[in-house]
Amino acid sequence: MAHGFEFRGSRIPFANRAVGIWTPAILSREGGAALSITTTHSSRYNDVERDDGIFTYSYQGENDPDNHFNRALRRAADNQVPLIYFVPLTRGVYEAIFPAYVMDHRADRVVTVTADTVGLGEGSLLHGGSAAPLKEYATRQVKVRLHQHRFRELVVGAYQGRCTVCRLGAKDRLVRMVDAAHIVPDREERGVPEVPNGLALCKIHHAAFDLNVLGIDPDHYIRVREDILAEHDGPMLQHGIKAMDGVRIVVPHAVALQPKREYLAERFETFRAA
Ligand SMILES: [Zn+2]
Structure with a gap:
């Protein structure tokens, strides 16, 4: 966001940490509109709590709706020119909506801020009218994606980037092999993601957990399904799955981040019935 891009020989940041509404000098000199808006960390969830197809973004400064920040923001509205909306996922990590x-x-x-439908493969809809419902749909989709990304950042972060079963992860490239899995199906489509309903699992163990190849009991012990234990196959089954039977998962130190016992119990019943 700070690195930005080259334009006419100067470097223009995409955003400025100090201000929510960012208008680079080259734009404000020419009476242009804001380039980006950023939701600050303290107000991070306000924008997603509404279960609808829009975000709301407050003017900058309590008392002056006509300060230069707000005027630049309104010019984006008046001229219907697009801007970038940066929404925080976790501290220092933002999703760019553009x-x-x-x-x-x-x-x-x-x-109010709406996403365009480009991300849905619908082509760009520059104006309102009949496009409005599509924009609301696109914005709702963006909110679902934001929630998923935020859930992943929080859960994988709580487990320090490692699979709770096999400890794979942590290093840059390997952490991309680690997912945030829901213990019980996602009950909070939007709103604040619930870390105690999550487990950091590598791709293999995520699939194994979802398919009930292995389960995790309420006391955090891994159980591999009986018929799988009787199977013979290559090293992944042997070392990656069967050897995990009876091993305890590694959970975050903070109790508030640990998997909730009742969720594990509910999910373990599904495993046992499988
Ligand atoms: Zn794993």
């Missing part, structure tokens, strides 16, 4: 369009609601000192 192209995003804003509509001004001056009386409430907010703009």
Whole structure:
């Protein structure tokens, strides 16, 4: 975000940590619109709590709706030019929503933000009218994706980037092999992701958990299904799966981040019935 891009020989950041509404000098000199808006960490969940197809973004500064930040923001609305909306996933990690369009609601000192449908493979819809429902749909999809990304960041972060079963992960490239798995199916489509309903699992153990090849009991012991234990196959089955039977998963130190006992119990019943 700070590194930005080259334009006419100068480097332009995509965002500026110090301000939520960012208009680079080259744009503000020419009476242009804001390039990006960023939701700050302290207000991070306000934007996703609403279960609908829009985000709301507050004017900058309590008392002055006509300061240069807000004027640049309104110019994006008036001219219907796209900007980038940066939404925090966890501290220091942002999702970029682009192209995003804003509509001004001056009386409430907010703009509403909708995502375009480019990400859905629908082509760009630059104006409102009949495109509005599609934009709301696109924005809802963006919110679902945001929630999934946020859940992954929080859960994988809580397990320090490692699979709770086999400890794979942590290093840059290997951490991409680690997923955040739901213990019981996702009950919070949006809103605050629930880390105690998550487990960091590598791709293999994620699949094994989802397919009930292995289960995790409420006391954190791994159980491999009987018929799988009787199978003979290559080293992955032998060392990666069968050898995990009876091993305890490694969970975060903080109790608030550990898997919730009742979720493990509910999920383990499904495993036993499999
Ligand atoms: Zn694993």
